[in-house]
Amino acid sequence: MNGSAIEVVDKVEYLSVYFEHNSGHCDKLIAQTFVKFFSQFNNIMAVLGKHSNEVIALHLIKTYCLPSLLFRCVIWNLSPHIVHRLNVAWNNCFRRIFRGFWRESVRMLQFYCSLLPVSYIIDQRRLLFWKRTLSSDNPVLHSLSYFVSNRALAVGSVCGVTTATPVSVIKDSVWAFFARSIL
Secondary structure, eight states: OTTOOOOOOSEEEETTEEEETTOOHHHHHHHHHHHHHHHHHHHHHHHHOTTOOHHHHHHHIIIIIHHHHHTTTTTOOOOHHHHHHHHHHHHHHHHHHTTOOTTSOOHHHHHHTTOOOHHHHHHHHHHHHHHHHHTOSOHHHHHHHHHTHHHHHHHHHHHTOOTTSOHHHHHHHHHHHHHHHHO
């Protein structure tokens, strides 16, 4: 970059995560994430009890559990299987909070609760992260975001997000795409 050499390394730390060349470390991290998420969820549900207010339970789960489930999701290289597992974990929270829907989709319930499915949240966070790094003054971040622009634009094109879309509109675009898939 700008005439400077870039060192090749086998291990890199980013957002308190160590990535190693040709290792399954990210898979281990995701497994730990599930354990933490479900332990937080179960603790909240135990404190609230069986006859809790669903709105309060959803707010607590969204505030305290969802961030731990999706922390660092913008840098994960997720397989469709892992995205499915993340969706199932989030959907099962709705099923347990509302005491039902075990054989049905909870997408309509998520829509009426104004909450996105996990796969949409991950795409939204990736688009926001990409857009912020693309407009960064840091030349390394700007270069890296340009390098992955095709991947980000592929996700964004489904929701109507382009390089010209302001950050403030990305969340609305992802929500509108989800709403169209429901209605």
